Amino acid sequence: MKLIRVNMSEKTIRVEDVPQDYVGLGGRGLTSIMINAEVPPKCDPLGPENKLIFAPGFLSGTPLPNTSRISVGAKSPLTGGIKESNAGGTVAAALGRLGITAVIVEGQAPAGELYFLRIDEKGNASLIPAQEYKGMRTYQFVGKILESYGKRTSVLCIGPAGEARLAAASIQSSDADGHPFRAAGRGGLGAVMGAKGLKALIVDQRGRSPDPLADPDTFKEAAKAVTKIVKADHMNAEVMPKLGTAGLVAPVNSMGAFPSFNARKGVLDGWEKICGETMAELIQKRGGNPTHRGCDQCIIHCSNVFVDKEGKYVTSSLEYETIWAMGGMTGIADLDTIARLDNLCDDIGVDTMSTGVAIAVAMDAGYRQFGDAEAAIEMVEEIGQGTEFGRILGSGPAAVGRHFNHPRVPVVKGQSIAAYDPRAMLGHGVTFATSPMGADHTAGNVVGAYLQGMLDPLNPQGQMETSRFLQIAMAAFDTMGQCFMASVALLSPEGFEAFGKVIGAKLGTQLGPGDFPEGMGIRVLKAEREFNRKAGFTKQDDRLPRFFYEEPLPPHNTVFVISDGELDSTFDF
Amino acid sequence: MKMRVKLYGTLSERFPGYQHAQGMEIEIPDGATAKELLALLGISESQGAVVIAEGRVLKADDQMRCGVPVSVLQSIGGG
Numbered sequence: 001m002k003l004i005r006v007n008m009s010e011k012t013i014r015v016e017d018v019p020q021d022y023v024g025l026g027g028r029g030l031t032s033i034m035i036n037a038e039v040p041p042k043c044d045p046l047g048p049e050n051k052l053i054f055a056p057g058f059l060s061g062t063p064l065p066n067t068s069r070i071s072v073g074a075k076s077p078l079t080g081g082i083k084e085s086n087a088g089g090t091v092a093a094a095l096g097r098l099g100i101t102a103v104i105v106e107g108q109a110p111a112g113e114l115y116f117l118r119i120d121e122k123g124n125a126s127l128i129p130a131q132e133y134k135g136m137r138t139y140q141f142v143g144k145i146l147e148s149y150g151k152r153t154s155v156l157c158i159g160p161a162g163e164a165r166l167a168a169a170s171i172q173s174s175d176a177d178g179h180p181f182r183a184a185g186r187g188g189l190g191a192v193m194g195a196k197g198l199k200a201l202i203v204d205q206r207g208r209s210p211d212p213l214a215d216p217d218t219f220k221e222a223a224k225a226v227t228k229i230v231k232a233d234h235m236n237a238e239v240m241p242k243l244g245t246a247g248l249v250a251p252v253n254s255m256g257a258f259p260s261f262n263a264r265k266g267v268l269d270g271w272e273k274i275c276g277e278t279m280a281e282l283i284q285k286r287g288g289n290p291t292h293r294g295c296d297q298c299i300i301h302c303s304n305v306f307v308d309k310e311g312k313y314v315t316s317s318l319e320y321e322t323i324w325a326m327g328g329m330t331g332i333a334d335l336d337t338i339a340r341l342d343n344l345c346d347d348i349g350v351d352t353m354s355t356g357v358a359i360a361v362a363m364d365a366g367y368r369q370f371g372d373a374e375a376a377i378e379m380v381e382e383i384g385q386g387t388e389f390g391r392i393l394g395s396g397p398a399a400v401g402r403h404f405n406h407p408r409v410p411v412v413k414g415q416s417i418a419a420y421d422p423r424a425m426l427g428h429g430v431t432f433a434t435s436p437m438g439a440d441h442t443a444g445n446v447v448g449a450y451l452q453g454m455l456d457p458l459n460p461q462g463q464m465e466t467s468r469f470l471q472i473a474m475a476a477f478d479t480m481g482q483c484f485m486a487s488v489a490l491l492s493p494e495g496f497e498a499f500g501k502v503i504g505a506k507l508g509t510q511l512g513p514g515d516f517p518e519g520m521g522i523r524v525l526k527a528e529r530e531f532n533r534k535a536g537f538t539k540q541d542d543r544l545p546r547f548f549y550e551e552p553l554p555p556h557n558t559v560f561v562i563s564d565g566e567l568d569s570t571f572d573f
Numbered sequence: 574m575k576m577r578v579k580l581y582g583t584l585s586e587r588f589p590g591y592q593h594a595q596g597m598e599i600e601i602p603d604g605a606t607a608k609e610l611l612a613l614l615g616i617s618e619s620q621g622a623v624v625i626a627e628g629r630v631l632k633a634d635d636q637m638r639c640g641v642p643v644s645v646l647q648s649i650g651g652g
Contacts, residue, residue, distance in 0.1 A: 234621040235649050238583045245652025250581040254644045256628040277581055277593055302652075320652040445651030451623050452648050453630055488650030555628055 001101050001211050004125050006117055008196045009048060009107030013125050018101050024507055026058030028084040029479030029524045030102055031073025035082055036527040041534035045077035045188075046165055046195035048108035054095070054156065054201060055103075057481010061096015061210045064223045064502055066230065066486035068093040068296035070156065070173065071478060075535070076187035078167040078354070078396055079413040079438040082531040083187035084478065086442075088295035089173035091154035091203055092481055098123040098207035109197025114163070116200040118149070121207055130199040135160050137347040137384065138172045138180040145202055146178050155180060157200035159349025160384050162190030166394035167414075168354035169194065172346055175294045175303070181316050181342075182294060185351035186415060186440065188396070205296075214508025222501035226490065227299065229498060233489035240302035240485055241291045245320035246276030248419070251451055256555045257424035259417065260328045262357075262364035263410050266424050266553045270333035274323055279304070279335055287311040300485050306339045315343035321441055324419035325356025330363060331370035341380055348384040350394055353441070355380060357416035358397040365404035408547050413438035413537070420447060422544055422560050423553040425457040429560045430467035434542045434570040436528035442484050444471035448491075458558055464566050471570075475524040476517030522573055529571060539568050574603050574639050576610075582647030584616060601637060608633040614645065621648040 001018040022030055031053040043049035053073045060067045070092040076083035095103070100123060109115060114130045133141055138159045145155050155174040162169040169190030173182035184190075193199075213219045230236055239247045249271060252258045256266040272278060280290040286307045294303030294317055303317035318339055326341045327333060345352045359376050362368060368375040382390030392403050397416050401409035410417045415438030422429025427446030432439035444467045449455040455462050470491075477487035480503065490499050500516040512519075532541075548560040579596035580588065591597060601613060607624040616622045624631045626643045637643065 234619060234647060238620065239647050239649055242583050245649075247582055247647070248649050248652050250644070251623070251625070251646045251649065254581075254625045254628065254646065255630065272593065275581070277585075281593075441651065448648060448650030450630060451646070452621075453623070453632060457630075484651065491650070 001099060003101055004103045006103065006105050006125065006127065007107045008105060008109045008115070008198065011127055013127065022101070024058065025479060026060065026101060027055055027069065027071040027479045027481045028073070028086065028475060029520060030055040031071050031084050032082055032524050033527045034102070034104070035073050035075065036531040039075055041075070041531055042536065043075060045075045045080070045192060050075050050192060052105040052189065052192045052196055053102055055101065056092035056095040058479060059502065059506065060092040060481035062213065062219070062506060065227055065297050065299040066483045067481045068298070069481045069483055070095070070184070072171055072184040072189050074189055074192045076189065077165070077191045078188035079415050081413055081438070081535055081537055082436055082528045083189060084437065085184035085186045085189050086478060087171070087173040087182045087184040088483060089154065089175050089182040090205060090296040091156050091173055091201070093296035094154040094203040094205040094207060097210050098203070099209045099211045103201060105196050105198055108195060113197050114199050115197055116202055117198060118202045119204060121204040123207060123209060133199055135163060138349055139347050141200070142174050142178060142180045145200065149202065149204070151178060152205040154203045154205055155200055158190040158193045159347060160386065161348050161350045161394050162194040163199070164386055164391065164394070165191040165194045166350065166383070166391060167191055167399065168351045168358065168394050168396040170349050170351045172349055175316070176296060179316055181346045183346065183351065185353060187437065190349050213506050215505045219502060219505035222498060222505050225498040226502055229495050230486045230489045231299065236300045236485055236489055240300050243276035243280050244302045244304050244317060246279050246318060246323055248320040248447065249275035249323060250277065252420060252447065255424065255450065255457060257421045257457065258324065258328050258419065259410065259421040261331050261370050262329055262360040262408060263421060263553070266421050266555060268328045268331070268333060273333045274327045274335050274338060279318060282335060283307065292316060295483065298483070300483070302485055308336065314339045315346065318342055321419050322352040322356070325353045326376070328419065329356050329360035330376055332373050332376060334373055337373040337376065341376060344377070344380045344384070348380070350383055353418065354396045354416050355383070355393065357410060358393050358400045361397045361400045361406060361409055362393070362404065364408055365406035367404065410545060411439060412544060413541055415439050421553055422548050423558050424556050425450060426460055426560065426562055427455065427457070427463040427467045429544055429548065430464050430562055430567060430570060431471060433544050433567050434467070435471060436525065436532050443474055446470060448488060458556060460561055463562060464570055468570050471525065472521035473517040474521070476521035479520055479524060525571060539564070542567055574601060575599070576601050576637060577642040578614070579642065579644045581644060584620065584622065584645055584647065587615060596642070604636050606634050606636055607631040610637060610643070611645070616645065622646070623648050
């Protein structure tokens with residue numbers, strides 16, 4: 001249990017014990033509560049007062065499967081509010097095995113200086129000059145780092161977009177094969193890292209000093225129970241390994257809620273060409289891998305390796321949100337183009353969701369035609385080249401909207417919506433509007449409730465309550481480092497009870513009723529909302545863009561109808 | 574009545590030769606419900622199957638309508 005504080009202004013590294021207040025926290029809970037306590041809410045996100053915090057989940061590095069999620073937190077340059085963006089890969093488990101609770105990056109290196117932070121197998125951290133890697137794209141960078149430090153090295157890094165401090169810049173995370181395709185994409189935290197002068201965090205995977213489990217036998221039993229629930233879930237047992245998250249393309253289009261052509265339609269013409277079923281078949285036929293393990297300790301294998309016609313690696317992993325943003329929003333129903341765009345974004349280090357939506361806004365404004373694959377690739381290349389337009393595009397959809405003076409910009413708090421149109425899935429609108437993160441696909445994803453028939457997506461009844469429940473639960477799971485897929489399988493009283501026992505066995509205390517997820521999730525959300533309030537956010541920031549209230553979405557031809565009052569009651573606690 | 578059905582997720586695996594582009598045509602009793610359709614297709618509850626017609630998720634007792642194609646999918650909790 002230690003915190004590593006790195007001051008980029010002074011080039012100092014300090015190791016501290018974890019204060020009592022933070023015991024039992026990790027991941028999102030830790031980053032958000034620390035930011036609320038330590039970062040001046042009105043500070044410049046790209047200035048020295050902001051802090052960039054890397055925190056593995058509380059359970060990362062333990063034997064519990066599916067817990068290699070790293071949370072990255074800071075004040076966001078994209079939203080102007082608090083941000084936690086989490087990613088899979090190997091780094092969270094690597095930090096957990098070293099007993100490192102968080103790495104906190106403070107201050108700012110002088111302009112032009114660039115470093116990476118290396119943590120060796122004993123847990124010792126050092127800052128190493130990285131001038132030679134300046135401007136380097138992520139695949140090449142990770143290749144060089146693995147050459148220097150060996151394959152058992154985890155890398156979190158930025159590409160040219162992060163170095164250029166663009167507001168949609170991502171932090172890329174290396175997977176089990178050493179490819180930097182996992183991303184803490186949302187909120188522009190790559191820009192914060194670039195502004196600090198930090199190219200990468202590099203962690204040796206061979207650590208053997210994890211925090212001890214207070215009650216290892218109980219932990220083992222409780223972990224078994226959790227694993228059993230996760231494995232029994234058809235989504236994790238069947239759909240994810242075969243189709244990955246791309247399995248959502250069919251249901252969401254079938255429900256008329258797949259925002260297409262910059263959210264002008266709810267069904268993409270030709271969506272079957274880019275659905276998970278088609279993707280899996282194509283990958284199989286070409287000799288790629290539709291069932292890939294992207295993260296450490298994963299038992300679900302939702303990742304894939306997409307290859308071209310010659311069987312050559314293009315990208316990994318092609319995910320639902322990327323397929324939507326790069327395919328649905330732009331009207332490009334072509335998997336090869338989408339895969340190429342995904343690879344480019346990972347390599348340049350920008351969020352695929354924000355970038356796809358930014359391209360769609362530019363197309364909607366008449367800059368290029370919807371469906372123009374070549375234009376989309378050229379636009380993303382411009383981000384890497386650092387052209388004037390590339391800098392605008394890499395700053396996200398709101399920046400593109402301002403540039404073209406175009407009002408149809410599907411963002412909340414400056415961050416793009418995800419692949420569920422709030423006019424045809426009202427609960428998603430509640431989450432998009434009210435999440436302290438800005439519009440978000442994991443903070444309170446309601447699609448499961450619709451597909452299970454628990455809720456009618458077009459009926460306002462129950463949407464706010466469902467979003468609230470899910471936002472609380474996910475804030476708690478994000479604190480534990482548990483992946484989204486496994487968490488979704490645990491959204492039941494039995495799942496919460498089993499998971500609570502795992503937490504208790506690590507801590508050495510028994511969790512009380514209401515501690516997980518309610519107590520934990522509410523504590524995290526309260527800290528996040530408090531930070532946003534102090535940063536200047538008001539109720540008016542918890543609203544969707546006007547066009548969602550005014551423009552009916554085909555095929556249901558409905559608009560967003562949840563009242564402002566109901567939105568404001570989401571966090572009535 | 575005859576009905577066109579498209580299968581998604583892993584549900585087509587039990588039907589050798591199933592082609593996504595065409596889906597398949599099956600014969601169901603008039604007035605059959607979503608639940609009966611799933612039983613007819615041999616899809617068990619544990620597979621999380623969902624029947625969607627005209628953009629709406631059908632309830633177990635909702636009846637199939639003549640000439641309206643359906644999609645049978647598996648529920649997913651997000652991604």
